[in-house]
Each structure stands twice: as C-alpha cells, then as structure tokens.
Amino acid sequence: MDLRGKVVVITGAAGGIGAAMARRFADAGVTGLVLADLDGTGVEDLAQSINRGLTRAVTCDVTDPAQVAALVDAAHETFGPVDLFCSNAGITTGTGLDTTDETWDRAWSINVHAHVAAARAVLPSMLDRGAGYLLQTCSAAGLLTAVGDAPYAVTKHAAVAFAEWLSMTYGDRGIRVSALCPQGVRTPMLDTGLARGHAGAHITAAAGEILTPEQVADAVVDGLAAERFLILPHPEVATYQQRKAEDPDRWLSSMRKLITRVASGA
Template identity: 45%
Template sequence: MTGVDLSGKGVVVTGAGRGIGRAIADLFATRGARVVVNDLDAEAAGSVAREVGGHAVPGDAASEAGVEALIAAARDAVGEVDVFCANAGIAGAGDVTTGEDRWAEMLDVNVMAHVRAARLLVPGWVERGDGRFVVTASAAGLLTSLGSVQYAVTKHAAVAFAEWLAATYGDRGLAVHCICPQGVNTRMLANAGSRRGILTRDTALEPEQVAGALWDAMTAGEFLVLPHPQVRDYTVRRAAEHERWLAGMRKLQRRLDHPDPEEQ
C-alpha cells in the first residue's frame, strides 16, 4: 500500500469500543475509511460505530473461529479488508506462580489473535501487493512489565510477530506498524494498581495522541510507533548496557515491593 490514502478503504479495528481502538477508529473514519468496529462489549462497539459512521461487528477477536467470523462479517459490511488493526489486548498482574489458564488467555488475545488475522489476510494482500497490518503492542514489548510476566512476554511476542511480518513481506506490498506506548489514559491503566506510577512516570497520554502517532508513522512509512519518544532511548540503553538496565529494573521492583507511603 502506497501512501496513507484511506478513502474508501475497508478497515477493521479490534478492541475499538473504548480507549486506543476507539481513537484509531475515529481517526481513520475522518480520513474516509469504511470502519468496522469490533469489541467484546456489543453496546460499546455499537456506540462507537454510530459515532464514526462505521459498522459494529461485536464479538471475540482472538479465537480461530472468532477471527474467521470477524473477517467474514467485515467483508460483508465493507468489502475487502485493506487495513487490520489488531488492537484488542488484556493485561493484569501475574508472576511465575500464575496458572496455565491465565497464560493461555493472554497468549490467545495478545499474540495468537494477531497470528490468526494475518493468516487469513496476508496471503491475499501479498497476491495483490497491497495491505496494512497494525499491531497494538506496548513499551513492555520493547522493555518489560514489572508485576506482570504474562504481559511482558506476550507483548514481546506481539512485537516479534510484527517485526517478522515486516521483514518477510515488507517488499511484497505489506505495510506493518507496531504501536508501543507507555501509560495511556484507558481502563487498562486505571486498573494497573501499584504499577500505575511506573507506567505514568513519563506522563500518561490520551488515546487520541496514540492514534495521532500511528498516523504520523503511517505517513512516514515507519514500522515502530512510539507515542512516548523517550521509549526509543530506553530501548537503546537496554541493548547497549543490559546489566545496568536490569539493575534499574530491580530498583523499580524494590519500589513496588516496598512503596513509599508518601508516594501513595
């Protein structure tokens, strides 16, 4: 796909009932796209679809059957799917003692949902030489996520999958973008508990700012979308001085384990 002319393009945004997904759906609709709004919350999906003049397709966007149904319904609503925004994700605290069911759930939503959508869409895009896949990952996928090993691991996997798509199909018509913000004023951040202070140390952004950063990256033809620009510096430091970076993470972990009452 050359440029970022979305006029008449079919766009699917998962997890679009609120937060970042909602902001992306709204922005793309203003750019002339025919937007399919997906969310598990049918009421929220319908509300956003009405606001943006799009089509609500509520339901599961993670399971194999759910992804197949979503893409089929999207094609019925807008014709060909030109852009797929794999935005739906889940978070939550967890450590090495967390059970298999939670691991499976987070892998399903945060990683396999992307894989399943790409499996259905990428071959056709490559054949016609035109398509765009957007992954909403996290700065946790470039760094880590203290307090949630499942989130850290699955977001790293989401980044890795997006990178692989870009490396493999980037010269065959597929544009790939990977969004890696820190704290964003969404329900997920509100439920972050003691980790909220770490996530917002560089200021929490509004979802619309994240959507704007995505648009800027699309315009520039850039893979990595960093709404918090300082994440680039953190990532460079992590690669260049890994031991020092890990020492800093341990220091932050100690703050989580023994919080200062004055910071509460």
C-alpha cells in the same frame, strides 16, 4: 499509508485506543470501518456515534480464529477488501509466578495468537492485491518490560517478534507492518491496574506522561503515513530501548532499583 478511501478493521474497538483510532480514522477519510469487540453493545454504540453508513459493528472474540475469519469476511461483504487491519485487543494480568496456567493461556490467546489469526485471515487477499497493512498494538512492554506482570511482558515481546517476522517475510510483497508501542495511556486497562495496586501500573504512571487515547491515535496516523515499523507515541521509549540494548546488565540493575523504590513508597 494515506487513509483516505481505505477499508479498515479494528479489534478491541469498544473503548480506549481502539475507539480513539476509529474516530480519528473516520476524520481522516476512510470509506469503511469495521469495529470489532467482545463488548458487542459498546462497539455498536461507537459505530452509531461515528457514522452508521461508514461503520459496521461486529461482536468478535479474537481468541477464536473462526470468528476472526468471519470478521474479515464481514468487512469484505460490507465495504470490500481490507486495506488496514488493526489488531488492537489486549489484556494485562498484574501477576507473576503465581499466574495460573489458565491466565497464561488467555494472555497468549489475546496478546499473541489473535495477531496470528488476523494475519491468517486477512493476508491472502492482501497478497493477491500486492498491498495491505497490518497494525499490531504491542505496547512499550514488548520492547522493554512490564514490572509486576510476567504474562504481559512475555506476550507483548512475542507480539513485537511476530510483527517483525511479518514485516521481513512479506514486506517485499507489498505488505506493510507497524508495531504500536505506547507507554502509559489513560485507558480502563491502566486505571484498573492503578485501582488494584498493581506495581507495574504505578511504575508506568510514574515513568512519564500519561497520554490520552486520542493522542495515541494521532501518533498512529502519523506513523502510518510514514510507514514506520515502530510507532512510539512516547518518543523516550526509543531511548530506553537503546540503553537496554547497549548495556543489559546496567538496565536490569536500574529496573531492580526502580522496583525497590516503588515497593518502599519512596
């Protein structure tokens, strides 16, 4: 995808990867950016900092399908048909078997069902035109795992699976799909996990280079240009994924040893 002249919607846009993508896409020459977040003030500030004529800020709770549908309507009204929908909002929990049902439900709502709501809202017009692109932020956890965070590991796997389903179902009808799967990124999500002592955050921080959101946004632009299904800002994730597929028992054993090492402070 060539971003020049395109209309783009980004959820979870008030900070982190979402905000970095917004700035990078503006530099790439999009003609319309609809920036959505539950943090209405934050996303409005971002829109104004980029270019008020190029952007529209929308307060949106992605767990509410009606609000997601209204978000797509707002994009159509302001800039025209949506060319690229970036379903980027997500949450971590830092919990395991002690996770409450309410937390599980929220993780499913944001990390999975929001992608479904976005597809339902934006695909009809894309299919009518025979062209469109869905970018879903899924995390390396969707290909590997998330130590110490059962809801995140499970829902991100589901997000990748849904992206795969969309691609194989609609790819021959002009719809392109990419799953963005970074490892450690310097965002409030990771910083909060580190501050709270979550094992998964510490393992992520120790597993490889911590990228900036801007580096991830650059990888996204490259991935969209090549129309790659998996966009991996950390290339080593592909190697880890291959090892996991080739020998799951060995991979699980290595993960157990890693958890033990981190727990002991070694």
